[in-house]
Amino acid sequence: MSQLKKSWVQSANTANHPFPLNNLPYGVFSVAEEEPRCGVAIGDMILDLAAAEEVGLIDLADAPVFDLPFWNDFMDLGSEAWDALRERLTGLLVEGATEQAAVEPHLVPMSSVQMHMPIVVSEYTDFYAGRHHAFNVGTMFRGPENALPPNWLHIPIGYNGRASSVILSGSDVRRPWGQLKGPNDTLPRFAPCARFDIELEMGAIVGTSSDGPITVQEADDNIFGYVLLNDWSARDIQAWEYQPLGPFQAKATATSISPWIVTKAALEPFRCHTPAREFELLDHLKDCGPMLYDIDLEVTLAPEGKDASTIARTNYNEMYYSAAQQLAHHTTSGCAMNVGDLLGSGTISGPQKENRGSLLELSWGAKDPFILDTGETRSFIEDGDTLTLKGAARGDGYTIGFGDCVGTVLPALDNPFKH
């Protein structure tokens, strides 16, 4: 495993800092009244890439690609440009870089900026590819015998989500209304969701378009990077609506993503293998190497005005299918994939109770509420709760951090039609 690369930006060398030179995650930021543009995090600073491009420190494309409020145009340049940018940024920011003096004026303190969505989300797909989660939820919905659907061990099950619902970490989330029917109700009613939940996921960002079936290796090559992703879920709406065509409004209120895209290149040292297969996968879905990443994940919950409690700890290596396998499956029918497509991994739970990536699992459908450090209990999210996802790949003396993915749940409106 590689070691800490030192930068002349001293904060980046601090022990366990999320953004050392090894990371170089990409985001979109703005300062004061200026327009949002692309930047890269290094320690406590952001290098303004639009400015660096303007003065010629970075020169990768014929037209400016960083003076834009999204990374889509840069991604579209292709993987050679991705490699070239990372190499150039490493050269500019490494300890002893000859261009330090030229770069310094374009560093902005992270504390002074506002972050924005890093990409224009073309389309959003959410998978269901964590085995512990699928088993837990399946057990609650259909009993342990029918928990895993027959197809589950053969294909990464997924559904199309709604790109318009993807929002940036830090945006508040309004508790939705929806049509609900409890198991003992005669008729449904329209009411605020009473079982609002999170799903701890990783999001993979497609950086290269494809126009027909692609192999798992090609799919892996086409992924630009990863973010943390919270797929907010209305469990009571879902239970009533999901048969036979899957989740719809239950998943359309919001999906939050963390602001920094951690590149595939930064995660390379943390690759690890998928678990043993119960059934051999068909050729077009077979692993083509270590396909997952060893990334520690956790979820905290802070009641309004109170301290946060860690409610779950798990790891991305608990997935059964990798993002590349999901993307390859996504293309089997000829489905075109575009730059900016976002793929949610599915909820990442581990084998133990404390590894569960949703409140549905943590409270076992409200049958077994869990206790916060503050002494309060929770089954599902209460108004004012702040939920935070955290992620970190831990190397030899350094960390590849993901910016937190945070959201506070606001009470439902009195009348949803007057908003």
Added chain:
Amino acid sequence: MSQLKKSWVQSANTANHPFPLNNLPYGVFSVAEEEPRCGVAIGDMILDLAAAEEVGLIDLADAPVFDLPFWNDFMDLGSEAWDALRERLTGLLVEGATEQAAVEPHLVPMSSVQMHMPIVVSEYTDFYAGRHHAFNVGTMFRGPENALPPNWLHIPIGYNGRASSVILSGSDVRRPWGQLKGPNDTLPRFAPCARFDIELEMGAIVGTSSDGPITVQEADDNIFGYVLLNDWSARDIQAWEYQPLGPFQAKATATSISPWIVTKAALEPFRCHTPAREFELLDHLKDCGPMLYDIDLEVTLAPEGKDASTIARTNYNEMYYSAAQQLAHHTTSGCAMNVGDLLGSGTISGPQKENRGSLLELSWGAKDPFILDTGETRSFIEDGDTLTLKGAARGDGYTIGFGDCVGTVLPALDNPFKH
């Protein structure tokens, strides 16, 4: 019911012509090597709106909105502009119009153009809101007792489709590969789809954005117009993949739409009521007037090199939920809807065997193949078959036609990874 409005474009006054002055459907076309731009069909001609705007015959926006290969920018001007354009076009093209001589140079024969996608599809949602279809398919998949899911009579069931799969009528459709497992197979396999099918639908185009729950009336106001829509479906892929999260790759090969957007205004004389409700709908989904349209629909199938047979005849008034009710339901959770969103109605079948809008229903899952006029039989689509959807609202001496929605199915590739 209103009568034929006569135009000085004589072909528009021909009996049963699909594009009389009453219609004025919007599309995107190109001539020879020129760039695609917006146009309106009148008889056998297209009025070049980019040219008409350039010379000042039409002046609705500060910036040009018609010299673009999509109608999204015009839709985004809002419903007052929609009304103003229709009024202006009617004035320019009506018999006796004083500006006939100024308009004539900007008419292009329809026979000389290439049509293009009329909109950039923002996101695509497909519903399942035709009762006869839902009952037929449910009966085949789950038996007649469980045919209609419990939620079906209370909410318009839908799933998010894939915008990248939406293509223009006339584009060929390649038979997809996918993971399949027959009921008697031990394990799944990766193979070409053997049960490739159509779904006869109408597509509603959202012309006004919304950012939270909207009423059925607001939803109706936000719809710009309608197209014919064929949701190509791989039934064998669907049967294996759809539990528990709904259709995914089975619906991602292609969805074809007809080239001309028939506006809501043109369809106004054909409004009709939804059927009697078995359960009263909840307030947020209640009809706010006659919500459907009386539009005759049919499907033809032509084997390669042979004549077409009409295989189904039905009517849009067979829907249980209108597009406005679908759109209102789509927003209940707070889901933002955008200009260019496309909503498929769901397959439109009628009560009789000859009214069925899919081959799955027409052949009852291949148990009862149907016979073409050529004497051949069909259960599902065979390579080389051309499927055509047709639609027309029939008024007092005039017709509001939809351009046909056509697609020919090409054989599956030998190796889907070499395309």
